[in-house]
Amino acid sequence: MSDPMSQAPNFEVFSRKRASRSVTERVIELVLLLAALSSVGTTIAIMVLLISESVGFFKEVPILEFLTSKSWSPLFDNPEYGILPLVSGTLTTTLVALSVAIPMGTIAAIYLSEFAPQKVREVIKPVLELLAGIPTVVYGYFALLFVTPLLQQLYAPLGTLVNGFTEKLPAGGLSDWLYNDVPLDLGGFNMLSAGLVMGIMITPLISSISEDAMRSVPTELREGSYATGATRFQTAWKVVFPAAMSGISSSYILGISRAVGETMIVAVAAGLQPIFTFNPLNSAATITAFIVQVSLGDIPHGSLEYQTIFAAGLVLVLVTLVLNIIGYFLSKRFREEY
């Protein structure tokens, strides 16, 4: 055998395919990078568009008026540009929706993950997820044509009762407040109905993500709890729920974003009147409903009226961002790691 060192090493054997392989690898890497960048790029493009169009708007309308005026009538002869009515509409419908979706979604998740027998879960889970697949415009008409009449019927006795009571009160203070905020009849458009239906729409989103989070809590934790003599509910509530808190809170954050951004239900069922109110019995317009109203109308591009939707859109993005940040910090505060 000859000394291997005496021969020139034959690297060629090992490097024949090297060039072509490195090209393939780079192409793949580039494609992956582009895919990742496309979403970042879209986000940036949207922000640039919103801000640049809003700049034109804020040249005409002082930003202070925009943020503090309680009247929004950009399409009228005597236009006023106060965003507060749209913000109040958005926040009120969101709050109503969340007050339905968070408890219902959480309870459904606890039931499905900790209590439901296999067979029951196999039925309920797909049905719940089907609920998430219904187009929102259908929910809108469900709110307007089914839930609102139902609410009107349920509300009538209460309205009559409160009104009878109001009439006996001396004028001023409480009486005025009741007279204005607790009407005799519930209007055909109101934020309560839109918000409730929006809550029903968001429930499966929250229950599905929360259930996954709770089911991924290790069995040892559950058994540890049972072994101390805990009941099924104590185990679910005191051990599994806190252990899954990070996943559950992210479902809440997603639910909030969904509610803030929801358009069709509120556009159809809440009425399109921008009124500054936090009373869910009133009709109101949300930011999204206003945007869709203007986009569908025949307002010329580039006009001030047209630019209002970009300013409104910017506020919507900021509201969502702020709620997300609050949710993030709340979940960090309450999170219990395992």
Added chain:
Amino acid sequence: MVEEVSQLNVTAVKPKAEVIDLDFYYGSTHVLKRVNLVVPDRQITALIGPSGCGKTTLLRCFNRLHDLYPDNHYNGEIVFDSAVNILSPKVDPIEVRMRIGMVFQRPNPFPKSIYENVAYGLRVQGERKTSVIDDKVERALKSAALWDEVKDRLKSPAYALSGGQQQRLCIARALATEPELILFDEPTSALDPIATSNIEELMAELKQQVTILIVTHSMQQAARLADYTAFMYLGEMVEFNRTLALFNSPLNKQTEDYVKGRFG
């Protein structure tokens, strides 16, 4: 096999619990076959045997943990304190678990503070007085030889502790409700040798106050720790005796092969 068991004068020991002709099925799989065992009061009893022999299944019968899952069923009895068959359908498994504690294979503290972990059993059992809970938490942590290490940080999360400390915390959690019997399911298999010897020392001390039944995969551990040892194989109780007798002069051929390391 009953003959071998009778080599130990069972009537001479005071039983905390007695397994009588226990059969257990996972669905249609017959996992425990007419198992008999005496768990002597305030002694350490070890269950040994190769993987899949049913020793953990037997252990989990004692606190009815099998009841959590569908398709499991028992035949036979586990008589507690010579009085109650805890496998009887009339017995509430939650009451059983309040009196029979358990420590698991891997430390499984809850995502709560050190204090709340130990207080958990007390709270779920309905204790509300803070002074009582404070007192019992302190006593449990002292019994689990953890008090000195954690007394200044009772409010910090349990996950900040090391693996060995977490396991002692789980022992404290089991001790807090003052059970009469504690089940240990391979409690040191996830721990390093130093943490293991700490836990073993702790168990040797604990037998003053509670009866201990431990499943272990380590024959050395059984030999070091246990007063009595039971060898199980393929779901049957092959031999049960004082630990020294079982290891030094096994009566059964299978036991001998296993303790001499010829299989398993």
